[in-house]
Amino acid sequence: MEMPAPARPRRDPPRKPAPPAPLARVPGAERVKYTKVIEALEQLATGGTIAAGQRLPPHRSLARQLGVTIATLTRAMADLTRRGVLVTRSGSGTFVASASAATSVMPDGIADLRLCLPPTGPVEAVLGDTLTAVARIPSLFGYEALGGDAAARQAGADWLRLRGLSPTADAVLVVQGAHEGMLAALQAVTRPGDRVLCERLHYTGLRRMAALLQIELIGVPIDAEGLDTEAFARLCREARPRAAVLTPVTQNPTTATMSPAQRQAVIAAARAADLVLIEDDINGHLSSIDETPLALLAPERVILVTSLSKSIAPGLRVGYVLAPARLRDAVESALYALGWIGSGLHGAVAKRLIADGGAAACLRAQRTEAMARVRLARLHLGHAAVVVGDGAQAALRPLYHAWLPMPPGRRAEEFAAELMTRQVLVAPAYGFMQDDSQPPEAVRLSLGGESRALLTSALQRIATVLAQRGPGLGAVV
Known part of the structure; x- marks a missing residue:
């Protein structure tokens, strides 16, 4: 007589992390909200409301819960990413960093192209x-x-x-x-x-x-x-x-x-x-x-x-x-x-x-370096990036920032959010507006704040996102 097969031990399905509690809306004017969003997200991350390693809700959902625009949320998350409180992973989303990561220096792979300044190396x-x-x-x-x-x-x-x-x-x-x-x-x-x-x-x-x-x-x-x-x-x-x-x-x-x-x-x-x-x-x-x-x-x-x-x-x-x-x-x-x-x-x-004569020597060195970086921007982004100062067909000139208009149907806020998941921080046009008119769909790229090697890597990542078709930019999280 055949013996019955031994019963298999019961295995419970792995438990999914509990979703974060609903977030309180942030009061105040939009420019005040930016600071308050940083404080709210930092408190969630460091206070344990959202556990280390847990994925944040998508940008749109989180912005809706907090009652702010996606632009305000993106700026706040970019600052927290740079400080190591949050971690972004391409194709996966934005996560709360571990306690050790929250106090560490920003990972080498993140390129901050928001501040327009010359490099000191030259x-x-x-x-x-x-x-x-x-x-x-x-x-x-x-x-x-x-x-x-x-x-x-x-x-x-x-x-x-x-x-x-x-x-x-x-x-x-x-x-x-x-x-x-x-x-x-x-x-x-x-x-x-x-x-x-x-x-x-x-x-x-x-x-x-x-x-x-x-x-x-x-x-x-x-x-x-x-x-x-x-x-x-x-x-x-x-x-x-x-x-x-x-x-x-x-x-x-x-x-x-x-x-x-x-x-x-x-x-x-x-x-x-x-x-x-x-x-x-x-x-x-x-x-x-x-x-x-x-x-x-x-x-x-x-x-x-x-x-x-x-x-x-x-x-x-x-x-x-x-x-x-x-x-x-x-x-x-x-x-x-x-x-x-x-x-x-x-x-x-x-x-x-x-x-x-040291100032004149510095100018010569910075002009040489700036031209090299302008050529990098033109190599990787083509004429999509305005880097010459007086029209895309004019002779290149030394400068340490580029202006990148979006292709039709693309939004600068979502473009910046997608780049953030790829460890690149850029400055959308709305931050430069001096009146209440509609900002253009464009971003500014600093060409001088990072090493030439990291800038090259960032430009390649920007080109990848820019090449995506249609108004969507993939998983904006």
Whole structure:
């Protein structure tokens, strides 16, 4: 007689992790919500509400639960990914990191292409020699006179000569970076309630300056070919602005560079409206190819702001303001509201760099590196990425950011979210909007913040996502 087969031990199916509890909606205005979303997600991850290793809900679902836009959620998750609180895996989703990962450095494979800055590698040797040379200066760690002493202002005048200008030293004011210079210029020429024109897409810090000074920004349309000068002239007549903030060379974020005809049209409109122009020439020294500054065309009404941080090294916080004589005292007075003294260390480095030719050597090195990176962007992204500053067919020029419009049917927010799952962080256009109009479907890519090898890898990942067909981008989680 056959013996019955032994009963198989019963195996219960593996338990799935419990879904996270419903999330409370985040109150507040959209810009306030961004900070609160970070706090809420961080509390979920570190407080145990969502266990380490557990997958977060898809972006759309999570944004709906929190009551925020997918753009706000994507920005918050990108910051938490960079800090190691969250981990993204291509094709799988976003997960809560382990406790050890949450306190560790971001993985090497993540490429942060959000901040537009030059790499320090090409100029390390020159900067090192300069620091050695200034190390024994007695006043190195002392105060620098507000606006700069005579030597500092002379260094600023020499720096501006590299842009084709010929100011006297007493016409130049030294500032702690272009941000401070622009803020001082705006404070000098506006009062609360005034209107100020600017490119509709512009440096994100300008919005904060406007909020601080209680002025109203009015965006002027702009595209890859540059400022819409007809719209600019019309707004000069109809909006009755007090001033305009413009970036004629390698505009941020679009890379647009004004043509000579556009510059002349802007000057004519400003003169007709008796308008003060604040020229943001932050990228002029790096990528300028004989473009004439507005300050040379209309020195009586242009305040030019520049610095060393975008063309030599981001940590070198020294900038210069060239203002017409009638406005110079007002700009200098505004500086006293922003600080009382300057940095002796940064001032000594800048003076030495400019006086002994180190600044010019740094510019040559950065231009060479920037051109190499622009060619990488063109190699991997083709003409989809605007990297030349004045149209896709023009000769390439050195710059450290690219503008990437989306193909028809694709959304920049979803594109950025998909890239985040592939360990690439980019800056969608909405972050640069200066008014309430609809942002274009585009993203800005920094070409300088990461090593050339990591940038190459990031561009390859961007090209892969860009090549996907249709409005969908796969699993956006």
